Amino acid sequence: MTTNQPPSPHDTPAPLGDRTAKTPVIAFLGTGRMGSPMAENLARSGFGLRVWNRTSSRAATLAEHGAFVARTPAEAVQGAGILITMLADGPATERAANGPDGFLPRCPGLVWVQMATVGARWSARLAVTAARHGVTFVDAPVSGSQAPARTGQLIILASGPDRVHDMLTPVFGALGRTTVWLGPAGDGTRAKLVLNTWLVDLVETTAEALSFTGRLGLDPASIVALLQSSPLGSPYAVQKATTMLAGDFTAAFALKHAVKDAELAVQAAYGIGTHLPLTEALLPRWRHTAVEHADDDLSAVYITA
Numbered sequence: 568m569t570t571n572q573p574p575s576p577h578d579t580p581a582p583l584g585d586r587t588a589k590t591p592v593i594a595f596l597g598t599g600r601m602g603s604p605m606a607e608n609l610a611r612s613g614f615g616l617r618v619w620n621r622t623s624s625r626a627a628t629l630a631e632h633g634a635f636v637a638r639t640p641a642e643a644v645q646g647a648g649i650l651i652t653m654l655a656d657g658p659a660t661e662r663a664a665n666g667p668d669g670f671l672p673r674c675p676g677l678v679w680v681q682m683a684t685v686g687a688r689w690s691a692r693l694a695v696t697a698a699r700h701g702v703t704f705v706d707a708p709v710s711g712s713q714a715p716a717r718t719g720q721l722i723i724l725a726s727g728p729d730r731v732h733d734m735l736t737p738v739f740g741a742l743g744r745t746t747v748w749l750g751p752a753g754d755g756t757r758a759k760l761v762l763n764t765w766l767v768d769l770v771e772t773t774a775e776a777l778s779f780t781g782r783l784g785l786d787p788a789s790i791v792a793l794l795q796s797s798p799l800g801s802p803y804a805v806q807k808a809t810t811m812l813a814g815d816f817t818a819a820f821a822l823k824h825a826v827k828d829a830e831l832a833v834q835a836a837y838g839i840g841t842h843l844p845l846t847e848a849l850l851p852r853w854r855h856t857a858v859e860h861a862d863d864d865l866s867a868v869y870i871t872a
């Protein structure tokens with residue numbers, strides 16, 4: 568494992584469509600909650616940017632930052648040297664790659680950086696498809712939510728061939744505060760599965776503890792204050808506890824994606840002959856909560872705790 572603290576990003580914009588430019592043009596697919604601020608940071612750092620989003624109105628604001636808004640994934644990758652995908656999941660990513668107007672047939676020689684959380688099986692499948700089309704696949708999911716995405720403070724769990732590390736250093740430098748190179752493509756996703764297992768278990772513990780506090784006749788806010796003043800309360804748990812008590816479930820990380828990530832971790836565990844009893848135990852209630860709160864923040868699981 569190697570860790571890069573990337574230098575400051577390039578300041579010179581590259582002309583759109585010039586694959587030989589020193590600063591490569593970047594195609595960016597998926598301008599959702601995470602993708603939009605990430606793409607904006609790339610544009611601000613001087614990269615030529617070509618963006619695509621299924622709902623094109625959600626990509627339109629990036630035009631104000633100099634990005635070309637493409638009508639299809641295939642159009643987005645024209646002339647790009649690097650492609651970043653930040654779509655919801657594996658199926659959406661595969662469709663953008665191989666579906667009608669998919670990018671894969673159009674871009675031999677491209678470096679494809681897959682940054683969404685798609686799980687181990689999907690990451691492996693996308694890597695195979697990329698190789699078949701002469702595309703270099705880099706698996707680089709991120710740790711950190713919407714606020715770190717906005718401020719360029721994500722942690723990038725990168726994995727892929729050594730030969731692209733230097734090329735991607737300024738790109739990751741514009742997106743995150745730390746890049747950890749973990750090994751061959753797929754290791755980033757495996758690390759992300761572990762971090763997300765930690766995350767969902769922590770949120771479940773937080774919700775359950777607050778609910779238990781209330782049922783004991785204590786003020787949950789006093790428990791949050793206690794946790795905050797002791798090593799027991801991680802900053803993330805305290806932040807989520809605060810939003811739970813405020814009843815503010817505006818999504819930073821949508822519950823539907825948290826359920827997806829918990830399911831991906833459970834599947835990956837089964838795949839290697841083990842299991843995750845805590846994560847498996849929370850899933851039925853989380854799925855049930857997601858029926859009404861799919862697009863709310865994952866802290867909405869407090870409602871049913």
Ligand SMILES: NC(=O)c1ccc[n+]([C@@H]2O[C@H](COP(=O)([O-])OP(=O)(O)OC[C@H]3O[C@@H](n4cnc5c(N)ncnc54)[C@H](OP(=O)(O)O)[C@@H]3O)[C@@H](O)[C@H]2O)c1
Binds near residue numbers: 623711825
């Ligand atoms: N939010 C977080 O805190 C966080 C942190 C780390 C990693 N992640 C991961 O990063 C990825 C993106 O998360 P997000 O929070 O940005 O999600 P989001 O706001 O829900 O955005 C999802 C993106 O995927 C697109 N999409 C969904 N289904 C699609 C389909 N069938 N075909 C084409 N495009 C489709 C959406 O397009 P439309 O605009 O058209 O719906 C949107 O661009 C997910 O894998 C998530 O698990 C999220």
